[in-house]
Amino acid sequence: MDLFFLSMLLLLLVSLPLSLGFLLFRPKSQLPGNLPPGKMGLPFIGESLEFLSTGRKGYPEKFIYDRMAKYSSQVFKTSILGESAAVFCGTACNKFLFSNENKLVISWWPNAVNKIFPSSLQTSSKEEAKKMRSMLPGFLKPEALQRYIGIMDGIAQRHFDSNWDNKQEVIVFPLAKRFTFWLACRLFMSIEDPDHVAKFADPFNVIASGIISIPIDLPGTPFNRAIKASKFIRKELLVIIKQRKMDLADNRASPTQDILSHMLLARDGEGQYMNELDIADKILGLLIGGHDTASAAITFVVKYLAELPEVYNEVYKEQMEIAKSKAPGELLNWEDIQKMRYSWNVACEVMRLAPPLQGSFREAITDFVYSGFSIPKGWKLYWSANSTHRNPECFPEPENFDPSRFEGNGPAPYTYVPFGGGPRMCPGKEYARLEILVFMHNVVKRFKWEKLLKNEKIIVDPMPMPAKGLPVSLYPHKA
Numbered sequence: 095m096d097l098f099f100l101s102m103l104l105l106l107l108v109s110l111p112l113s114l115g116f117l118l119f120r121p122k123s124q125l126p127g128n129l130p131p132g133k134m135g136l137p138f139i140g141e142s143l144e145f146l147s148t149g150r151k152g153y154p155e156k157f158i159y160d161r162m163a164k165y166s167s168q169v170f171k172t173s174i175l176g177e178s179a180a181v182f183c184g185t186a187c188n189k190f191l192f193s194n195e196n197k198l199v200i201s202w203w204p205n206a207v208n209k210i211f212p213s214s215l216q217t218s219s220k221e222e223a224k225k226m227r228s229m230l231p232g233f234l235k236p237e238a239l240q241r242y243i244g245i246m247d248g249i250a251q252r253h254f255d256s257n258w259d260n261k262q263e264v265i266v267f268p269l270a271k272r273f274t275f276w277l278a279c280r281l282f283m284s285i286e287d288p289d290h291v292a293k294f295a296d297p298f299n300v301i302a303s304g305i306i307s308i309p310i311d312l313p314g315t316p317f318n319r320a321i322k323a324s325k326f327i328r329k330e331l332l333v334i335i336k337q338r339k340m341d342l343a344d345n346r347a348s349p350t351q352d353i354l355s356h357m358l359l360a361r362d363g364e365g366q367y368m369n370e371l372d373i374a375d376k377i378l379g380l381l382i383g384g385h386d387t388a389s390a391a392i393t394f395v396v397k398y399l400a401e402l403p404e405v406y407n408e409v410y411k412e413q414m415e416i417a418k419s420k421a422p423g424e425l426l427n428w429e430d431i432q433k434m435r436y437s438w439n440v441a442c443e444v445m446r447l448a449p450p451l452q453g454s455f456r457e458a459i460t461d462f463v464y465s466g467f468s469i470p471k472g473w474k475l476y477w478s479a480n481s482t483h484r485n486p487e488c489f490p491e492p493e494n495f496d497p498s499r500f501e502g503n504g505p506a507p508y509t510y511v512p513f514g515g516g517p518r519m520c521p522g523k524e525y526a527r528l529e530i531l532v533f534m535h536n537v538v539k540r541f542k543w544e545k546l547l548k549n550e551k552i553i554v555d556p557m558p559m560p561a562k563g564l565p566v567s568l569y570p571h572k573a
């Protein structure tokens with residue numbers, strides 16, 4: 095029997111007595127309106143099976159759209175990942191959630207995240223995130239990132255030299271991961287050596303699947319594997335952190351050379367430095383946040399460019415104009431990135447149709463009423479990119495690939511949300527833009543390609559990915 099279903103069965107057996115007790119004795123809500131319409135599903139497991147399995151079958155939007163049609167196009171209740179939840183759908187709901195951070199809601203990550211990153215249990219996730227965000231702007235703001243574009247281009251060239259050139263076929267997804275991971279190791283921690291990078295890479299792949307999973311810590315479950323992988327990586331990171339501390343003390347490292355130095359030297363409001371384990375967890379979080387998401391985006395860019403030759407041709411034209419304007423050996427710079435307008439519109443359209451993160455959670459910090467429905471304090475609120483990205487009211491003919499949607503002012507506010515919104519919007523958005531564009535520049539400059547599997551299935555677990563990793567045959571441009 096599939097391990098996933100075996101664990102669900104075990105969980106059901108363990109949780110049944112507890113859940114029956116809860117059903118019989120739970121306190122009545124004091125809120126004025128009714129709870130949103132919807133179904134809570136089985137005790138504890140709720141509708142997690144459908145929520146996760148529609149993703150694994152490649153249609154994460156089905157969970158949302160089936161219930162929007164059945165219950166309400168705005169908000170429906172469910173129970174997922176062991177939590178009572180309301181799913182907020184559509185533009186007005188996105189606006190409501192993103193504008194009420196710290197007033198009615200706060201950002202919330204599934205319990206699995208706290209177990210996989212245990213040091214975040216020391217304080218509330220709100221405080222952790224605040225700490226994290228205070229570290230990031232210095233490093234991730236557009237002005238600071240400008241000086242890393244050349245480094246990104248240099249790494250991209252080395253990546254293509256050694257992994258793509260002289261190959262007739264490649265599998266894109268693992269290579270996209272290798273590229274984004276190498277960049278992150280270099281820019282976050284100044285790790286240059288590809289062998290050192292490779293040592294880290296595998297356990298990372300295990301962590302992502304464990305984050306959005308049922309938190310059952312039994313041998314073999316995705317959750318259990320993720321906890322083990324995170325312990326391994328944290329140990330490795332601690333070695334690097336200790337070394338950097340010594341290097342900073344001996345002036346062998348610069349205070350601004352990467353995010354690790356920034357974190358080691360930053361103090362909180364009380365003048366305290368962050369402890370090493372905390373830093374290891376923060377870096378781990380960034381590597382996870384910045385690695386799988388961007389590699390999913392890159393893989394789908396390659397997929398759509400293979401399927402849409404006219405879009406490929408336009409991207410190629412734009413990138414070759416930039417390439418031709420450069421002196422031999424000259425690396426990409428900020429001005430070049432500004433010229434990649436069409437390419438970025440293409441990447442945006444890719445992330446509309448295949449958002450790397452399907453959505454994220456908030457938690458109600460007080461009882462409130464939304465659109466006539468009561469939302470009890472403590473409920474989890476899930477917003478989903480697909481509820482607007484594939485909604486014909488927000489994007490006419492939503493299944494059509496049309497980069498011109500992003501021309502001019504682009505989509506209406508709160509409709510296009512691959513990076514979330516409000517104060518918790520992804521702080522790595524600009525970094526992701528640069529790495530995706532640098533990749534696009536290098537791949538179209540060297541190759542045209544064709545998909546080897548015409549109807550490769552897409553799995554969403556939790557990021558979207560082609561089931562076989564997107565094998566393609568490569569056709570290098572003639573020099």
Ligand code: HEM
Pocket residue numbers: 201223226227234379380383384385387388391449450451453454455511512513514515516517518519520521522523525526
């Ligand atoms: C295409 C690439 C990426 C996508 C689609 C993406 C998407 C997202 C989304 C949807 C969220 C949740 C926002 C919310 O709840 O409103 C998020 C949070 C976050 N992302 Fe990204 N992300 C990407 C790349 C990155 C990169 C490259 C980094 C780091 C360099 C990063 C770091 C983070 C962090 C730290 C958070 C948590 C922020 C908080 O809780 O305040 N992400 N991202």
